[in-house]
Amino acid sequence: MPQSHPEGKKAGKEPSFRRPVRSFVLRAGRLTEGQKRALDELWPVYGLAEGVNQLDFEVLFGNDHPVIMEIGFGNGDATWQMALAHGEENYLGVEVHRPGVGHLLLKLEDNRISNVRIACEDAVELLRKRIPRNSLAGVRIYFPDPWPKKRHHKRRIIQAPFVGLLAEKMQAGGILHMATDWEQYAEYMLEVMHNSRDFENLAPDGKSCLKPEWRPVTKYEKRGERLGHSVFDLVFRRTA
Numbered sequence: 678m679p680q681s682h683p684e685g686k687k688a689g690k691e692p693s694f695r696r697p698v699r700s701f702v703l704r705a706g707r708l709t710e711g712q713k714r715a716l717d718e719l720w721p722v723y724g725l726a727e728g729v730n731q732l733d734f735e736v737l738f739g740n741d742h743p744v745i746m747e748i749g750f751g752n753g754d755a756t757w758q759m760a761l762a763h764g765e766e767n768y769l770g771v772e773v774h775r776p777g778v779g780h781l782l783l784k785l786e787d788n789r790i791s792n793v794r795i796a797c798e799d800a801v802e803l804l805r806k807r808i809p810r811n812s813l814a815g816v817r818i819y820f821p822d823p824w825p826k827k828r829h830h831k832r833r834i835i836q837a838p839f840v841g842l843l844a845e846k847m848q849a850g851g852i853l854h855m856a857t858d859w860e861q862y863a864e865y866m867l868e869v870m871h872n873s874r875d876f877e878n879l880a881p882d883g884k885s886c887l888k889p890e891w892r893p894v895t896k897y898e899k900r901g902e903r904l905g906h907s908v909f910d911l912v913f914r915r916t917a
C-alpha cells in the first residue's frame with residue numbers, strides 16, 4: 678500500500694521531470710486505532726497487493742461474478758452497503774485515502790462481506806496497467822472531487838482520455854454510473870460523455886437520472902445536501 682505518491686519538484690527547479698496531473702491530493706488524515714489494526718490485519722484479506730500484472734478477476738474473487746469498480750469510495754459506506762445487498766456481484770473499490778480504506782475494512786469485517794477487494798492506489802494507473810480489456814461490468818464514481826477553480830479543471834477525473842480508458846476496460850452493455858452535487862461538474866461530465874462515441878446516456882431527458890433507490894447516500898452527498906446542493910446521477914451504457 679503506498680504511503681505517498683511520487684511527485685516531481687516544482688516546475689523550473691527540475692525541468693526534465695513533468696509532474697503528472699492527478700485527480701487527487703493525498704490528505705494526511707489520522708488513522709484511528711481500529712483503522713490501524715484493520716490495515717494490519719484485514720489488508721491481507723481484502724487488499725490488492727501492488728503489482729504490474731494484469732488482474733485475473735476469477736482468481737481475485739474466487740468466482741466469475743460480474744465485477745464493478747468503484748473509484749474514489751471515500752469512507753466506503755456506499756461500497757459495503759452495495760456489496761452486502763448484491764452478493765451476486767463483485768466490487769473492486771479504489772481509494773487513495775488510507776483512513777477511508779481502514780474504515781471500509783472494518784465494515785467488511787463487521788458485516789462478514791466477502792465480495793469486495795480494495796486497491797489503495799491511483800485508480801487511473803490501476804485501470805491503465807492492471808485491468809483487462811472488456812472486463813468490467815460496471816464503473817461507479819460517486820461525488821468525485823469537483824475541482825471548481827478553472828485552473829484546476831485539468832484535475833477532474835472525468836476527461837476525454839479517461840473516458841476512453843473506461844470504454845476500453847468495460848464490457849459492452851456495462852454501466853458507468855456517476856453522481857455529483859456540483860452542477861457545473863455535471864454539465865462538464867455531460868459534455869465529455871456526449872463527445873464520446875462509446876457510451877449512450879440512459880437518462881430519459883438526455884441529461885441526468887433520478888437517484889436510483891439502490892444507490893446508498895454517500896458521506897459527501899450528505900454534506901452537499903446540508904449545503905442545499907441538488908444531486909445529479911449520470912448513467913451511461915457502454916455501447917457495443
Ligand SMILES: C[S@@+](CC[C@H](N)C(=O)[O-])C[C@H]1O[C@@H](n2cnc3c(N)ncnc32)[C@H](O)[C@@H]1O
Pocket residue numbers: 700701748749750751752771772773774777798799800801818819820821822823834895896897898
Ligand atoms: C469527494 S470524495 C468522495 C468520496 C465518496 N465517493 C463519497 O461520495 O463520499 C472523492 C474521493 O476520490 C478519491 N480519489 C480521487 N481521485 C482518485 C484516484 N485517481 N484514485 C483513487 N481515489 C481517488 C479521493 O481520495 C476522495 O476520497
